[in-house]
Amino acid sequence: MVRRMGMKKHQQQKMIGIDLGGTSIKFGLVSSGGEILRKTKRKTPASKNFEGVLAVIQGEVEGILQEEGLEKKDIYGVGIGIPGVANGKGEVVFANNLFWKNKPLQRELEIRLGIRVKVGNDASLAGFGEFHFGAMENTRNALLLTLGTGLGAGVIIHGKVFHGSHYLGTEIGHMIVGENFYDCNCGNNGCxxxxxxxxxxxxxxxHLLDAQEPSSLKDLREGQQKPLTPQQIFEAARKQDEVALKALNRFTRYLAVGMANLINIFDPEVIALGGGLSESGELFLPELRRRTKTMTYVKENNPTEIVIADLKNDAGILGSAMFVLKE
Amino acid sequence: MVRRMGMKKHQQQKMIGIDLGGTSIKFGLVSSGGEILRKTKRKTPASKNFEGVLAVIQGEVEGILQEEGLEKKDIYGVGIGIPGVANGKGEVVFANNLFWKNKPLQRELEIRLGIRVKVGNDASLAGFGEFHFGAMENTRNALLLTLGTGLGAGVIIHGKVFHGSHYLGTEIGHMIVGENFYDCNCGNNGCxxxxxxxxxxxxxxxHLLDAQEPSSLKDLREGQQKPLTPQQIFEAARKQDEVALKALNRFTRYLAVGMANLINIFDPEVIALGGGLSESGELFLPELRRRTKTMTYVKENNPTEIVIADLKNDAGILGSAMFVLKE
Structure with a gap:
């Protein structure tokens, strides 16, 4: 999807935004007005090897310049979101899915590209994308929660990306909110x-199927060689499957506790929900809003809006591009 | 306690900081270097009547000026922390302990005093005091938790007081962290x-005494005409009373959940503990630090420090004074 096609006035800058994931690397040539002028995708090298990833990025950035007839000097900078912790010096402190620790990503890319590079956390930068061009536009304080394999967050405070003092903040997925029947892979219970x-x-x-609760999902699970997907569970919920509805209800109930806690703490203008699960938001958003409202400290006319994020997969490249331009 | 007695260089400003509580109103004439030049206290009128409180404040501010031989123009401004929500226009949206709703405190005081006035939340401004002159000095992101009748918080982000977008933020006492045997007075369970x-x-x-658990506190409770105090419980814990130790242990365990959540969310340099209970901090601080460490997402060398706040009862007047000077 190419956003904001209208031509913008003078002084438009061009940046390259990169969303580096464990399976793919997404690239966007982005204007400062938020147009995505070109969008490409490459596979993350299976080894996740640092040098290998650098080579893929270098190759693709140079390819984009060539295809677009641009020179390095035409690019204001390259922003890159990584699935882990990046410090203020552009080093990847750790990125578990990539098996990286203490990798000087900014420095090595700047040497290879000859273009300024800024590195940030992927969810934080996706939040910065929504802040500039999506569901969090025109706010000063807002949060993006990405509901995917885990729960990530991008937090904007005072109009800036908030990382915490040591780039370890906004780990909202690891906020403890109760007791659960299994432990989190961080070692705690109740995240x-x-x-x-x-x-x-x-x-x-x-867990419910193993306890012999009757459900259409039981046959589905047994019939397929792979685990159930959230989409299958949502589909069953649409057909009023009891187990699916029970699971959806529990998901919504606890997400509402998380939302209420975040509203009580941050009092943002907007909390936007992104990530794969947000695409089935119609199944839980009304109930989520209702439940959240009952738990916020200020209940009457609580002004925080809960919405589905706008930019989908483009949030990362747009936010990364704006990160190198603005911060 | 008069802090920072050393004379400061030219251009020192003088402010009056006020800490408005349900039982007393504390006043401090404060220099921009953090000296408290004069400190006084008045009773909050029993009726909590808005006009009555305005009259007490006006009388006391004028008294301070007279005693110090100062004129209105010598005072940069008056900062005032209130036990509730104050919006950006200096209106008290609500302050439950005072039975106030929508009171234009800033405007009415400015008219009466002829001095600029700024109004903020008391815990936020106490945090701003610790940020300038106390346990949170030399930080950019830090939190003060006040452990008193309730649990309040003052949050500093990017070096500024953080209120949220609608002045409803930092209600950290109402973060839901589990299930409890009684409901919070906000209507939720698990705050x-x-x-x-x-x-x-x-x-x-x-709760434990009613369940007939043996304890020295049982006789104490029955022998006195008023409820047990935290100090009595701490005293019993020092003497290894089982019920007191059990209660202290539970207090510490859940406070650690709160601390870990806040570290995972804010990644601050410092979390300072203030309020009455922090004066017995030696009883729980080592265990609190140990437990918190096991629950933070980044466990190895997590850099956030947990400390007891410095300024005690002066935090509010110092922070209020700095608030009118800086924000």
């Missing part, structure tokens, strides 16, 4: 993402 | 302050 994520949903359905 | 506050501690001890 929000063990109740409100794709993993959580599937685990809870399996 | 942090129902586990980690003076009220919580006393309620849990009563």
């Amino acid at each position: 929000l993402e063990t109740f409100a994520s794709a993993t959580a949903l599937v685990k809870y359905v399996n | 942090l302050e129902t586990f980690a506050s003076a009220t919580a501690l006393v309620k849990y001890v009563n």
